[in-house]
Amino acid sequence: MTPTQVVFDIGNVLVDWQPHLAWAQDMDRAAIDAFMQRIDFGALNLRADRGARFEDLADSLDDPADRARLKQYVPRYALTVPDRVPGTWDLVDRLIARNVPMHAITNWSLETWPEGLKVHPRLGEIFGTLVVSGAVGLIKPDPAIYRLFCARAGVAPEACVFVDDKRDNCEAARGIGMDAIHFTGADALQAGLTDRGLL
Incomplete structure (x- = not known):
């Protein structure tokens, strides 16, 4: 057919879609890349794509600074597209x-x-x-x-x-x-x- x-x-x-742009106002690209690699952003994002909430994903992280940073993602999402x-x-x-x-x-x-x-x-x-x-x-x-x-x-x-x-x-x-x-x-x-x- x-x-x-x-x-x-x-x-x-x-x-x-450029997810690193969510944090471009706070960090240089190398620091953003290190953060995204450290938290395995790709894997977390896939969990969100399947229905998980980013706040819950952030709360699962060990480092308080990383938790706070990931919680910025949804409010700043428009910057990434x-x-x-x-x-x-x-x-x-x-x-x-x-x-x-x-x-x-x-x-x-x-x-x-x-x-x-x-x-x-x-x-x-x-x-x-x-x-x-x-x-x-x-x-x-x-x-x-x-x-x-x-x-x-x-x-x-x-x-x-x-x-x-x-x-x-x-x-x-x-x-x-x-x-x-x-x-x-x-x-x-x-x-x-x-x-x-x-x-």
Whole structure:
């Protein structure tokens, strides 16, 4: 089946996410990197994407300064997503003009999602079905989150082409029957969507 609908990842496909910017007003980049490595920010962020609260994650840290610093993350979240990814929103507008249904499956904390919408309000407007991992307790590449999306959207996996900057997330989408495009930039995405007759 030729896909008729596009399912986007959001972070680093539509919105440039730079978590270190939450602390750029307080520390230089080397100190921020050391802090993020010390607390294993990537692992904590994945727990938040699955539904944990950042305050609880912070309270699990041993060092009081690290605890206080991580608790700043949600209030400062808007600082971490200042920019759009170049070129992809032009493709979104072209898809809208062609009446191509668009959806999203995003690994995103339920706490930080509203903060991201303050900076990029169109994220709350352009998707027919949106699955935010922190709201459902599932994260990509768990096949269950793709199946949940299909159930909510009322679409067959084969009707969808999924776009994500992480190869393993694309492989998981293919595993349940979706087509997928590994996002490496707007030009390659444009070519992939054009090849599928969507642009």
